[in-house]
Amino acid sequence: MMKFKSIILAFIPFLLLGCNDLFDKGDVEKSYDGPPIVGFFPLQAEANLSDGSISIEVQLIAKEARSSDLPVAFHVNAEETTAVEGVHYTISTSSPVTLSAGSWTTQVTLDLIEGSLEPGEFVDLCLILDGGPDVPGEVTLNETDIRIQG
Secondary structure (H helix, E strand, O other), X not given: OHHHHXXXXXXXHHHHHHHHHHOOHHHHXXXXXXXXXXXXXXXXXXXXXXXXXXXXXXXXXXXXXOOOOEEEEEEEOOOOOOOOEOOOEEEOOOOOEEEOOOOOEEEEEEEEOOXXXXXXXXXXXXXXXXXXXXXXXXXXXXXXXXXXXX
C-alpha cells in the first residue's frame, strides 16, 4: 500500500506540468490576436426612467490602440424599437461617436424622460452600429437592446 502511494505521489508533478498545455497563452496574458472590431457593450441592458440616463459603451477590440481618431456611426433600429424618441428618451450623444486616438472606448448616452411610462410598463430600444469608412475589420457586435421600464 505504501509503495502504491509513493508511485502516485511521484506522478503528481508530471500531471500538473501537463496541464499547462491545456490553456491558451492568450487566456493568461489577456491578449487579442484577431482582426480589429468595434462593438457595443453591453449587448443588453435595462434602465428605469427614474435613473435619468443610461450610457452604452462603444469599444474597440484590437491588438493595439489606434493612432488616430475613429468616428463610428450608429442609429436606432426602427423595426425593433417600441420606444419613441422625444417621448421616452433622447439621445444626447450624436452620431457618429468618436473613439479618440489611443482610447479603447467611448459612450453613447441616452436621457430618459421621467413620467413617460406607467410603473410596470416597458419599451424597447435597439441601437445598431453602422461603422464608417475608417472602421477596421468587421462590425460584429453591432447591436444593443435596451429595455426601459416605468
